[in-house]
Amino acid sequence: QKEVEQNSGPLSVPEGAIASLNCTYSDRVSQSFFWYRQYSGKSPELIMSIYSNGDKEDGRFTAQLNKASQYVSLLIRDSQPSDSATYLCAPRMDSSYKLIFGSGTRLLVRP
């Protein structure tokens, strides 16, 4: 089993809908999780971090962490075409500074 797994997509949603991106992880990761957005040809940009069980909201973004089920998700409300990008899930490796990056989910928001 990979340490971090994401569905590669593409996930296609209409403009204005809620996009739901999921990530599952193994026991080797710590309880610090990060979501990055990466536009084609650009570098990853940190958009959310979450450290404790439950929900964390920031504008149109909500990160959800469920430690018992070992998954973390990112919800994007009122999706816009400008949200079309690849979203990378990145938990911190246990007892390390390193982050483990998932392969990413490509999101397409249709106008």
Next chain:
Amino acid sequence: DVKVTQSSRYLVKRTGEKVFLECVQDMDHENMFWYRQDPGLGLRLIYFSYDVKMKEKGDIPEGYSVSREKKERFSLILESASTNQTSMYLCASQGGRRLAEYNEQFFGPGTRLTVL
């Protein structure tokens, strides 16, 4: 805001050349990282540094070396460039002063290296 800069956005080199990629951060972060990103393979860690003159191998260090003589600067060196090192190279910085921010990594714009 954290700023991470990389010396070049695009670079073209020939097989066998020695290549230097430089990264500078302006937030006094302790930890710096070099990744490469290739289609279908995702982000792979080459090397990281947790202090000046301290370094640790990542997942794919072969063919690369690094140097960190000053806290703000982390260099990636390709000793003898090969075509399979054609890739996007990304530098990241980590270590915000607030505990909640310490693990957040911030990326530079990337260097797209082509080795002919």
